[in-house]
Amino acid sequence: MKVIWNNKIVDHEEVVINPEDRGYQFGDGVYEVIRAYNHIYFCLDEHINRLYSSANKIELTIPYSKEEIKTLANQLLKESNISTGDLYLQITRGISSPRNHTYPDVAVLPSLTGKANEIIRNTEKLTNGIKTSIEEDIRWLRCDIKMISLLGNIMLKHEAHKKGAEEAILHREGIITEGSSSNVGIVKDGVIYTHPDSHFILPGITKLVLKRCAHALGIPMSEESFTLDDLKEADEVFCTSTTLEIMPVNQVDNWTYSVTDDSIVRRLQRAYEKEIE
């Protein structure tokens, strides 16, 4: 199996992670998950731009150009012979030895790794929706950075899983922020609502595509935060992410929502499918 290791494609076995790599030791790094359909990445530029933007927010200088990273990503997809799948790409600040919280000298080379996997689209869930639970958003206040330190997110997802739910819908003092690994939206009286981009949420690329689809379909979309009560009273609920796409939610705790073929979420899903074709 081939992987990206700094500026090369190598065999998986050749990668050696130093125990003092800051990603391993501090979670000091950023990442992207990029979907591929029919051997081509979807929204590759947007993902690479966000990788640079996340890196910039933590003063991590990526020692490769965007073109170099895109070339590596494309080469890996080809060499892994992946048609429909995803690429996990991460860059850490490199090795600080001995362990030291302070950012190391800029001469320290960041560690870039990437692995691609074949993953089929979950058409059953995309049709019927998923169950979710409400959890309190206990994460920090820079959720706009796509960072590899995901302990808050995984603890919340685990709480959801313990309740038999697939995703956690998070709130801060009654305001819905996002999911533990997705953005969240509702439809009420024909209008789509999602939390505006801010330090409380990740600026999702699927959310951007959703906005484009909604615009093309003439469905009004308001990036305006909504409350737990709005969620309860919503006509439709959905999550968006690179892996979930536009995923209908059929249950939030004990509240249920119908997912029908003439729903707005279904119309958005059909428009999304045209984008990824």
Ligand code: PDD
């Ligand atoms: N997660 N919010 C959070 C907290 C996320 O982790 C993600 C994506 C999103 C949606 O972003 P996008 O539409 O750009 O994928 C929102 C990825 C898929 C993951 O960590 O696996």
